[in-house]
Amino acid sequence: MAKTFKDIQDQVLEWMADQNDTGLMLTLVKQSIDGVQRKILTDEQLDFMLSPVTTLNVTVGRQVYDLPEDFLSMLYVYDANQREYLEEVPPKGILEAEDGMSDVGNVLRYRVVQVTGVKRQPSTAGTVVVTPSGGNEAAANGVVIQGVDSNGEWAEETLSSGGSWASLTSTTSFSKITNIIKTGSSWTRTITVTSGSVTLLTLTASQKAKQYTQIELVENPTTTYTFSYRYFQKPIDLVYDYQLPQVPDAYRDILKYGALLMLPGFTKSDPNELAIWQAEYQQLLKGLKQNYQQARSLGARARRVRYITRI
Helix, strand or coil, X not given: CCCCHHHHHHHHHHHCCCCCCCCHHHHHHHHHHHHHHHHHHHHCCEHHHECCCEEEEECCCCCEEECCCCEEEEEEEEXXXXXXXXXXXXXXXXXXXXXXXXXXXXXXXXXXXXXXXXXXXXXXXXXXXXXXXXXXXXXCCEEEEEEEECCCCEEEEEECCCCCECCXXXXXXXXXXXXEEEECCCCCCCEEEEECCEEEEEECCCCCCCCEEEEEECCCCCCCEEEEXXXXXXXXXXXXXXXXXXXXXXXXXXXXXHHHHHCHHHHXXXXXXXHHHHHHHHHHHHHHHHHHECCCCCCCCCCCCCCCCCC
16 A cells, blocks of 8 residues: 555654654654655656646737746747747847747747746736635735835835725835735635736635746747646645655655654664665665656657757
8 A cells, every 4th residue: 555644654753662742753753754755856857746738828928927836847848830849048048049039930939937926917017906705804914015116116015904804905006026925814715916907816815825937938929829838846745644745655765764864863863773764765766766757768858958940
């Protein structure tokens, strides 16, 4: 049977001779296991962390688009109509990439740019409106808006009310939003944040904030496109006891040994035990990479970077 998050917790606690702990030690073990998985799945690009094929609908005049919240890094962006893979260009390579267009007007290049706290930016500078769904929010709950105002200056404004509220509006006119942050702890409604006709962000009652990575087309599109793309996903937090870690089951003991190595002061381990855990961890990591690391075979092609002949 596949090992669950709880199975790994139990094994770590057994090594520590503390199987029945339900307090601080258990919390530290959970945090360590989650931290080990997060490190493994973000240090390397592993095949099982690839997303399904996803669609990007490009509209005229819009260059920047938000990627899914679980985006870590891009594998490819593909234009099926032109049968072309778009070339990823680092920000400093824009001048070298010339104008980013082919001789027939097809967008060919993109870059992955800033991380932002909103899904869309205002189309023009304007005030920001926060609206809860289905009723009012408590007076203790408010929202902090951080960004750049209409004069190009950094601005931060806290939106709040002396009583329960059905809407909050900023006095600052924002041209760009960097962060939208909730204050208070008694949220019961989903909120929608807008600027003019643009919906910047939605947050459920349990969500405190969101963060998106953005993709930017080097050239401003003059027609619509439908691109497909795949990306490496961020790891999912290990929270629930009977949750299955994303590390494949055959290599899941790596989380146990990694957690033990993170807690040497609590395991009271001697050098021999540490050496054994380190050896087991490295052996499992080697096997994981050999079986799942992207572009691992001699016949694999390079990822993301493709030479495009320029005339």
